[in-house]
Amino acid sequence: MTHQPRTLPERADGNSTDPTFWLCLTHDVDRPYKGYQSLYYALKNRDPYHLKTLLPGNNPYWQFETIMELEADLGVRSAFYFLNEKRLFGDKHPREWLRPKSWQLYAGRYAITDPAIVDVIHRLDDGGWEVGIHGSYDSPTDLARLTYEKETLEAILGHEITGGRQHYLNLELPTTWEYHAALGLKYDASLGSSSEYGFQHGYHIVRPFDDDFVVFPLTFMENAIPDPGVDFEYAWSECKAVLDEAAANKAVMTILWHPMKFAARDFPGQGELYKRIIEYAQELGAWIGPPRDLYEQIETLPDASRAVTSS
Template identity: 45%
Template sequence: MDRIYKTYQYVWNAAQGLDLRELAGVLSSKNPYWTFDRIMDIEASLGVRSSFNVLDEMRLSERPKSEWLTKTGWKLFAGRYDIDDPDVAATLRVLDAFGWEIGLHGSYTSSENPERFEYEKDRIESVVDTEIIGNRQHYWNLSRPETWRHLSKAGIKYDTSLGSSTDIDFQHGYDLVRPFDDEFVVFPWSLMDGAVMNSGETTEEILANCRDVLAAARHHRSVLVLDWHAGDVFSDTDYPGWGDVYERVIEEALDMGAWVGPPGEFYEAVSHPDGTVEGALESLAQREKPASGAEVPAVSEGGVTDD
């Protein structure tokens, strides 16, 4: 969950494309990045659940003044959302209640400021009233193994920060990574939305590339994390086709016989400190999955409804 409100992007898009019609969005009451309903509908229709990793980023005012007028500063800090916002808090609680996992999305500077991990984890847990055991670092800001050591100290049990914003091939092996030979687990690879969508010229070429990665994961009995950004990339206006590819990759994985679900549920199925993926799959095969097509409440801005 990086950007769930479209704000500064209107001005930036207008400046980049010299299309002043983009500026009209600043005054609009509609928010194209509030896409929770779409994600929930996709996953509920397929009988799966995912993890929503929540970003509790610093405010721009908390950062050095030299960043206040930079594109990076606005992108990282002015584009933040407040987890205490009633709409955000209510949506997170609904997700948790209906089987989605709530995880931590370690903030941009957290790897340099490790006490932030515990602060952010505690803040999100207090809002959602649930335990957080997983993390994925914002912008891949990861110092190995120091970041993992700090996460473990803060009570995080697994991390999904290995991956690439440009490549979709496995680069970190196929086995679960245990940097400290204990219960802390690192999942070996994340398939990120941007890397996927830039891997081919057409949707079918992109999906063929994803099938190759899924086939490699199946052959090596490995874990693959689909890393799609809730919010902006499910907006067909700004990212046409990205949400559809997410849905189709899940369908491909299910057709191949994969177990699909939140990383936290997979982590809990692994025996620690030396359990294997194969053992976890055997355990998960005995568990009941969410029903395909199960109804979930709508989580539109301005309140949660039962429609």
């Protein structure tokens, strides 16, 4: 079963037939539960607030409803990429248990089959949001693992997915994209940086194999831009400059906001900055939505050169 494109009612900002640029909204679902980070930040920041987040029923990183309400109010939709990571105790060799990096990568992750996760996946899908794959840390060079993750997510959804993004933006090129294409994925959104922002890979989509498989380069994630909790206006001015550049060049751009960053007490200013980006893009006359929806009208987009084919 293939997902059918949704139709949203007409709204004041509109997704015009001749947009000034295209803005894809995405969210990588890495850690929807705060868990041991509560203790870490309590010790690091000497703030008892974080200890309170260990109490039952108090999980600030679960922000799906916040994002859905914000985007619905703005008349837009986005993509949520769900991670199906290996377990440190169960999937990894015991020698990995002593490596600090292994704890960072594999410990405290969620199970994609947990009832609460399955429920939110269905609610997102039913509401017109895109649900895609967030390929696990080892999957860029492990076709069997990536196959398992795609099939598991599609079994939960009840239909095929269109694309996604690799965890940590991990790519082994051209192998990873060859795997994506072989599995029937239509796009990847992993090409980009976690520390730099801007149009590092041009203003348009990339077709690495000169066929229907495309790449939506990541223009910026929230971790790369100045911290709005420190200086909101400076962070906004940097984002505004990128949006203005997109409009001036009729660009395709993609932004990434991790759901936990909408926890206002933990990450002040992040949710408000995301909202302002969307509102300004609407003022500029941009098309705004998830990559899946843009892929469905891909023939209308300016194309890019096929310059990115190796690491």
